[in-house]
Amino acid sequence: MPNPSRSRQRRPKTGALLALAAVLLPAGALGAAVPAQAAQTQSGTQAQTQSQSQSQSQEPRAGTPRVTAAVLPLDGSRQRPAVYGDDTAYDTASIIKVDILAAALLRAQDAGRALTAQERAYAEPMIRQSDNASANALWRQIGEAPGLDAANRRLGLTETRGGSGPRWGLTRTTASDQIRLLRAVFAPESGGTAGGGALNPTSRAYVRTLMNGIADGQDWGVSAAGSPTGAALKNGWLQRSTSGLWDVNSVGRITVDGRPCLVAVLSDGNASMSEGVSLVERTARAAVSSTAAH
Numbered sequence: 001m002p003n004p005s006r007s008r009q010r011r012p013k014t015g016a017l018l019a020l021a022a023v024l025l026p027a028g029a030l031g032a033a034v035p036a037q038a039a040q041t042q043s044g045t046q047a048q049t050q051s052q053s054q055s056q057s058q059e060p061r062a063g064t065p066r067v068t069a070a071v072l073p074l075d076g077s078r079q080r081p082a083v084y085g086d087d088t089a090y091d092t093a094s095i096i097k098v099d100i101l102a103a104a105l106l107r108a109q110d111a112g113r114a115l116t117a118q119e120r121a122y123a124e125p126m127i128r129q130s131d132n133a134s135a136n137a138l139w140r141q142i143g144e145a146p147g148l149d150a151a152n153r154r155l156g157l158t159e160t161r162g163g164s165g166p167r168w169g170l171t172r173t174t175a176s177d178q179i180r181l182l183r184a185v186f187a188p189e190s191g192g193t194a195g196g197g198a199l200n201p202t203s204r205a206y207v208r209t210l211m212n213g214i215a216d217g218q219d220w221g222v223s224a225a226g227s228p229t230g231a232a233l234k235n236g237w238l239q240r241s242t243s244g245l246w247d248v249n250s251v252g253r254i255t256v257d258g259r260p261c262l263v264a265v266l267s268d269g270n271a272s273m274s275e276g277v278s279l280v281e282r283t284a285r286a287a288v289s290s291t292a293a294h
Contacts, residue, residue: 064269065245065267065268065269065270065271065275065276065279066085066086066090066267066268066269067085067265067266067267067279067280067283068083068084068085068086068087068088068090068174068175068265068266068267069083069084069085069175069263069264069265069266069283069284069286069287070082070083070084070087070175070176070178070179070263070264070265070287071084071179071261071262071263071287071288071291072179072182072183072261072262072263073256073259073260073261073262073291073292074186074187074188074253074259074260074261074262075259075260078291081175081176081179081262081264082287082290082291082294083175083176084283084286084287084290085175087174087175087176088174089159089161089172089173089174090172090173090174090175090247090249090266090267090268091169091170091171091172091238091247091268092160092163092168092169092170092171092172092173092236092249093169093236093237093238093247093248093249094130094132094135094169094234094235094236094237094238094249095173095178095234095235095236095249095250095251096135096148096163096168096169096171096173096236097126097127097130097135097234097236098127098181098185098207098211098234098251099148099151099152099155099157099160099171099181100126100135100138100139100142100148100168101123101126101127101138101207101210102151102155102181102184102185102199102203102207103142103147103148103150103151103152104119104123104138104141104142105199105203105206105207106151106154106155106198106199106203107141107142107147107151108203109199109200109203114202115206119138119141121134122134122135122137122138123138123206123210124210126138127207127210127211127214127234128210128213128214128215129215129218130215130218130234130235130236135168136166136168139166139168140166144162144165144166144168145161145162145163145164145165145171146162147162148160148162148168148171149161149162152181154198155180155181155184155198155199156180156183156184156198157173157177157180157181158177158180159173159174159176159177160172160173160174160177160181161173169236169238173266174266175264175265175266176264178251178264178266179262179264181251182251182252182253182262182264183262184198184199184204185199185204185207185208185211186204186208186232186253186260186262208232208253211232211233211234211252211253212230212231212232214233214234214235218233218235219231219233220235220250220277220280220281221233221235221249221250221251221252221265221277221280221281221284222250222251222252222254222263222264222265222280222281222284223250223252223254224281224284224285225254225256225263225281225284225285225287225288225289226254226255226256226261226263226288227254227255227256230254230255231252231253231254231255232252232253232254233250233251233252234250234251234252235248235249235250235251236248236249236250237249237273237276237277239273245268245269245270245271246268246269246270246271246272246273246275246276247267247268247270247276248267248268248270248273248276248277248279248280249264249265249266249267249280250263250264250265250280250281250284251263251264251265254288256288256292257292261288261291263284263287263288265280265283265284265287267279267280267283
């Protein structure tokens with residue numbers, strides 16, 4: 001678990017805070033409708049409740065969800081993401097699967113080879129359908145948390161720590177670190193950034209292809225803030241066994257007014273998955289709008 005004292009707590013200017021106030025409220029204040037397909041994905045969380053009572057973090061109280069968003073346009077207008085809310089650590093749930101894939105690709109690159117057919121057979125359902133059994137297999141293959149942490153040092157991530165033992169869903173990360181990971185995959189010229197160039201062009205293209213092909217029913221989240229087509233996504237959702245509250249996260253590349261934009265929204269303490277999805281989507285819309293206005 002990252003040292004909380006080291007987590008940067010960047011906040012936007014006063015005007016942006018006012019613009020985001022409506023979505024940085026407890027879930028009870030939310031009114032946005034949740035796509036019906038999102039609710040259907042709840043059954044996919046059951047295999048992910050691996051000893052969640054042994055979480056690496058204190059769970060929030062019921063009725064007090066947290067949310068943080070980070071936004072980085074890829075048009076060169078910003079070098080650092082705009083971060084809304086406290087940039088502190090959250091459980092990843094299934095968004096960690098992009099990081100697991102990146103670590104597996106780095107292992108293959110180091111061996112001078114492409115992913116094997118078996119590795120691809122794990123990677124593709126892991127990203128597209130958020131398959132947990134495939135994630136379990138690749139998590140073991142990369143060396144679990146130590147392997148993930150080693151890969152993240154190369155990718156430029158500084159605030160992400162792998163979950164203990166088999167609990168990849170309890171990896172801890174920040175919104176700004178998720179932007180670093182997305183930048184390593186999607187930035188058009190990544191060589192000048194921390195972690196830039198760690199993934200070779202073939203590896204980057206492979207991750208993009210899978211994130212562009214998310215299964216129907218999982219195409220919610222940060223995509224709500226951009227064009228209805230062409231989003232590259234990975235979402236994560238996890239009900240905590242001790243409290244019954246939900247972690248709901250979404251990361252990806254979207255298109256906003258014709259320009260590509262990286263967005264990460266992390267939340268926890270949601271009373272239900274549907275409320276978490278609503279919070280994530282409203283926050284994504286507000287954060288993207290606020291970033292575009294400044």
